Amino acid sequence: MNFASRLVSFNVAPGDPFRPMATPIYQTATFEQAEATAFGPYDYSRSGNPTRTVLEDQIAALENGTRGFCFSSGMAAISTITRLLRTGDEILADSDLYGGTCRLFTCVLERTGITARYADACDWEAFARQINERTRLLYLESPTNPLLRVVDIRRIAELAHTNGALLAVDSSAMSPYLQNPLDLGADIVLHSATKYLCGHSDVTGGVVVVKDQELAKQIYFLQNAEGNALGPFDAFLFLRGLKTLKLRLDCQQKNAQAIAEFLVAYPQVTSVNYPGLTTHPGHLLQRKQARGAGAVLSFTTGSSELSRRIVEATRMFNICVSFGSINSTISLPGSMSHASVPPEVGVLRDLPSDLVRISVGIEDAGDLIGDLEQAFASAAVPAETIGTEDAAEVG
Amino acid sequence: MSYDCNFQLSTLAIHGGRAPDAHAEAVVFPIFQTATFGQQEVGITKGHSYSRVSNPTVEALEHAIGALEGTPPAVCFRTGMAAVTALFLATLKAGDHAIISDVIYGGTVRLFAEILNGLGVSHSSVDTSDAGVVERAVTPQTRILLVETPGNPTMKLTDIAAMAAIARQYNILLAVDNTFLTPVLQRPIDLGADVSVLSTTKYIEGHNSTVGGSLACHDETLLERFRLIRKTVGAIQAPLDAWLTLRGLKTLPVRMKVHSEGAATIAAWLEAHPAVAKVYYPGLDSFPQKALAERQQRAFGGMLSFELNSGPAQAFDVMNELKLWIRAESLGGVESLVTHPATATHADIPAETRQRLGISDGLIRLSVGLEAAEDLIADLQQALDTVFGTRTERGTADHEFCQPAG
Numbered sequence: 021m022n023f024a025s026r027l028v029s030f031n032v033a034p035g036d037p038f039r040p041m042a043t044p045i046y047q048t049a050t051f052e053q054a055e056a057t058a059f060g061p062y063d064y065s066r067s068g069n070p071t072r073t074v075l076e077d078q079i080a081a082l083e084n085g086t087r088g089f090c091f092s093s094g095m096a097a098i099s100t101i102t103r104l105l106r107t108g109d110e111i112l113a114d115s116d117l118y119g120g121t122c123r124l125f126t127c128v129l130e131r132t133g134i135t136a137r138y139a140d141a142c143d144w145e146a147f148a149r150q151i152n153e154r155t156r157l158l159y160l161e162s163p164t165n166p167l168l169r170v171v172d173i174r175r176i177a178e179l180a181h182t183n184g185a186l187l188a189v190d191s192s193a194m195s196p197y198l199q200n201p202l203d204l205g206a207d208i209v210l211h212s213a214t215k216y217l218c219g220h221s222d223v224t225g226g227v228v229v230v231k232d233q234e235l236a237k238q239i240y241f242l243q244n245a246e247g248n249a250l251g252p253f254d255a256f257l258f259l260r261g262l263k264t265l266k267l268r269l270d271c272q273q274k275n276a277q278a279i280a281e282f283l284v285a286y287p288q289v290t291s292v293n294y295p296g297l298t299t300h301p302g303h304l305l306q307r308k309q310a311r312g313a314g315a316v317l318s319f320t321t322g323s324s325e326l327s328r329r330i331v332e333a334t335r336m337f338n339i340c341v342s343f344g345s346i347n348s349t350i351s352l353p354g355s356m357s358h359a360s361v362p363p364e365v366g367v368l369r370d371l372p373s374d375l376v377r378i379s380v381g382i383e384d385a386g387d388l389i390g391d392l393e394q395a396f397a398s399a400a401v402p403a404e405t406i407g408t409e410d411a412a413e414v415g
Numbered sequence: 416m417s418y419d420c421n422f423q424l425s426t427l428a429i430h431g432g433r434a435p436d437a438h439a440e441a442v443v444f445p446i447f448q449t450a451t452f453g454q455q456e457v458g459i460t461k462g463h464s465y466s467r468v469s470n471p472t473v474e475a476l477e478h479a480i481g482a483l484e485g486t487p488p489a490v491c492f493r494t495g496m497a498a499v500t501a502l503f504l505a506t507l508k509a510g511d512h513a514i515i516s517d518v519i520y521g522g523t524v525r526l527f528a529e530i531l532n533g534l535g536v537s538h539s540s541v542d543t544s545d546a547g548v549v550e551r552a553v554t555p556q557t558r559i560l561l562v563e564t565p566g567n568p569t570m571k572l573t574d575i576a577a578m579a580a581i582a583r584q585y586n587i588l589l590a591v592d593n594t595f596l597t598p599v600l601q602r603p604i605d606l607g608a609d610v611s612v613l614s615t616t617k618y619i620e621g622h623n624s625t626v627g628g629s630l631a632c633h634d635e636t637l638l639e640r641f642r643l644i645r646k647t648v649g650a651i652q653a654p655l656d657a658w659l660t661l662r663g664l665k666t667l668p669v670r671m672k673v674h675s676e677g678a679a680t681i682a683a684w685l686e687a688h689p690a691v692a693k694v695y696y697p698g699l700d701s702f703p704q705k706a707l708a709e710r711q712q713r714a715f716g717g718m719l720s721f722e723l724n725s726g727p728a729q730a731f732d733v734m735n736e737l738k739l740w741i742r743a744e745s746l747g748g749v750e751s752l753v754t755h756p757a758t759a760t761h762a763d764i765p766a767e768t769r770q771r772l773g774i775s776d777g778l779i780r781l782s783v784g785l786e787a788a789e790d791l792i793a794d795l796q797q798a799l800d801t802v803f804g805t806r807t808e809r810g811t812a813d814h815e816f817c818q819p820a821g
Contacts, residue, residue: 022787028749029739029786041623041743041750220662222443260622260662263749267669267785271425336430338442346665347429347442382669383430384423 023082023197024266030078032259045256046070067244071252075259079217082196082262083209085229087236089243090250090258094192094212095120097226099128101157101188101208103242104235107133109156114141114171116164118190118212119358125159141171142302144179151183161190162199163306165343166318166353166377168293170302173309177205186235192216192344197265199310202231215344218261219268223254268346268382272315275348275388276380282389283319288396290322290374315380316343318353324373327352329399331376336383336391343379348388351377424483424599425668431482432475432661444475446658468646472654476661480619480629483598483667484611489631490641491657495594495614496522497650498628500530502612503559504648505640506588509535512556516543516573518566518772520592520614521761528763540768543573544704546581553585561612563592564601565708568720568756568780569773570695572704575711579607594618594747599671600713609634617747618717620663621670625656670749670785674717677791678783682719684792690803693722718746720756720780727776729802730755734779736798739790746782751791754780 021029032043046069051062062068072090080088091097098121105111111125115138125136139150141160151158158180162171173189180187188208189201195216201209211217213225230236243249250258273296280294295306296313306313321327331339337350354373380388422430432444447470452463463469477488492498503526507513513531515523517540527538539552543562560582564573575591582589590610591603597618598604603611613619615627630641645651652660675698682696694701697708698715708715723729734742740753744760754760757769757776764774783791799805 021790025739025786025790027786028751028784029790041741041745041748220443220665222662260624260659263622263785264666264670267673268666271669336426340442345442349442381429382666383426387422387426 026082027265028263030081032074034074043071043074043256043259046252048252065252066247066249069249069252069255071259072250072255075250075255075262078259078262079196079211079213079227080229083202083229084196084200085202085209085231086233087230087240089228089239090213090255091226091228091243092248092250092254093224094190094210094214094226095124096248097210097212097228098190099124100239100242100246100248101210101228102129102134103246104186104238105129105134105156108154109134110152110154111136111157111159112147112150112155112185113138113158114147114160114164115139116167116169117159117161118165118192119353121159121190122358141176142169144172144175147176148179151179151185155183155185158185158187159190160187161193162201162309163193163295163302163314163316165193165316166293166358166375167371168295168300168302168316168318170295170300170306170309172305173201173204173206177207180207181205193314193316194310194312195265195269195344197269198312198314202229204309207232207235213258214342216265216269217344218258219265219344219346220257220261221342221345221347223257223261225250225254225258269312269315271382272346272380273312275382275385276313276315276317276378278385279378279380279388279392280317282392283317286396288321288326288400290320293318316377317380318375318377320372320374321376322374324352324354326399327374327376330392330395333395333398334391335394336388337378343377345379346382348381348383349379353377427482428479428599428667429665432479432664444472444658444661446654447471448654466654467649467651469642470651470654470657472661473652473657476652476657476664477629479661479664480613480615481631483664484631485598485602485604486611486631486633487635487638489629490638490645491615491652491660492628492630492645492650493652493656494626495612495616495628496526498612498614498630499523499561499592500526501641501644501648501650502561502590502610502630503531503536505637505644506559507531507536510556511536511558512554513538514543514549514552514557514560514587515540516562516564516566516571517541517768518569518571518774519561519563520567520594521756521763523561523563523592525763542571543578544571546574546577549578550581553581553587557585557587559588559590561590561592563594565595565697565716565718567595567718568695568754568760568778570697570702570718570720571773572697572707572711574707575601575603575606575608582609583607595718596712596716597667597671599668600675600716601711604631604633606711610637615660616745618671618674619667619747620660621667621748622659622663623745623748623750624663625659627652627656627660671714671717673785674747674783675714677785677788678717678719678781679715680788681781681783681791681795682721685719685721685795688796688799688805690724690799690805691721692724695720717783718781719783720778722775722777723779725777725803727757730777730779732802733798736801737794738797739786739794740781746780748782749785751784751786752782754782756780 076088186207192212211227294317480489562573591608594614696719
């Protein structure tokens, strides 16, 4: 069955006698037992919940895995994966990671005696040299956030396996519609489901999918033991949002390409990072390992002050963290989503202070470009020449 | 931030429901799951007093639907039938007369037959595709004309602008049930209708997750009357359902495009199948009113129906053989549904009337969802082949869908 069909044609309510079109929301903490010592398939919603099961099975199927797990946030999913490690183990991660992941690896794991080290995974030979006998997990995003670098997942997977390590890939920027890291050899695929899977900026959630049954058992144990699984109502919203994943992304991607091409031609823009541009260094690799370039892009202007004014002058782009929604959003990663990056990592990855990240929604592309044009025009006028309090408020 | 109507519909679908004053700056409007609202001083509220009268989440949905309709904020109801009921209760009293399309959702017919007729309101069901017939049905007591176009389930079209001319001439109100196309594909208000009626259960919400209805118009007095009826009979939409509808609405323009493309592909495929006698889809060259569809619609929509060469028994067999298509009432959701109008949506219409209107016992209605058209066609093919023992060439559906008009 084609992907578009798989998104809507699946068993939304296995075994339900009423055959509803939408998955029932089992908003219950616990389940009655038939006998004192006999348990049904569900006993307690931390351990398992029918609404969540439908979502976990669907997401596992879409990622071509065998088992899926849903968590209350993307960070809860990532955190659970790091629980596969013990004191003394090391993580080797790509240097361009979501700020929250860096914070977890550096500020939380360090206290448990787990070391995270960072290297440029686009330069896989240099990356390989950082592996040692303690390296248990290789970790990367592709395309990366917010620099949109493309990492060769297949090659890093081979590297992991020849060194007895696992590879986990955060595929939030792609969704299973555009990329299936498990098919490329990764052991674990992660998503912040808050992004494209939800698509409507109204739920936070995280996903882990694996192929290996033994790994699945360990992750299930952790999900149940730590108690950070997704709630039933949120699971329902994800199931609902997921059905339009292809439509949304098709439209978002088309808009993103149009905006990237607009930005490339704009004189105030000094660089545009979008793998859909043929000039992007990862363009060919992206075409090889994914089915599209996604809807996140970033650009620089040469001036952090100008970038800030542009961000604040947009009207249709919500200034907010997160990405992947039907609403277009804009942010300054250096001071927003990646403010939690430890300074030493920040230096390594060289995140420019004038970097603007855009997540493109499904509004009309002409309206979005028109808004960017007016934002560039009004940002180009220095605030002091306007000189009124009103202008200062607009910023 | 307020949005003018210069934006494209795809932009309005997302931003039309964004409240100017969400104090927490949440990108998504909150669910105000509350029955009542506190008063700063006795009698002083911030615009909402009781959720049967109004509710902020419902109001956000009303702004969004109004933005799409090109009208002031709409009035939202618990179901589409609650909206239709409020429309008639707001505009008719005992002794008054209404004209409705003969090909129309069965629930509207039942509303008159079982409820409104008993309250002294009379009605005529007429062929609104013929302006002369409509004009002859007008009486001095006629107050409202409700047309459904495309009509459910045979897709018969009514010329909205022609109806508007008649309505103006006789000083009656024109309401259009635009559920099959939504304001994204058809603009009744721009074509001269006074009221646009939607079952938001269908394409507006689009995910088969909740039920709802709306009424939109420019006339503030009429809107106030709708709100009066709504609070009096207690028919307002619920906050969570309003929120789900608001969420679904955001992808309406992209969904309508794919629904229409899929339906066009499937209609063409069905028409070529030897077991199929007739396909009703306004985008087909064989559809007698195709020119009207091209004139007043922006695309042909995601609904179609078809008739087999054989009797009703085979219609049931074909429906029962389908695996991907789900046998269910309703329409307009992401999942493709198949319905048997004569025994489901139109069961309340007398058999002889159904026959006259072309709603035969062999008619099958399809609501084309968002699955890949080739998968939907393959399923139809295996069902037809199983029932009729035919072996047809595999459908040639591809991703280069035929482009609907407009």
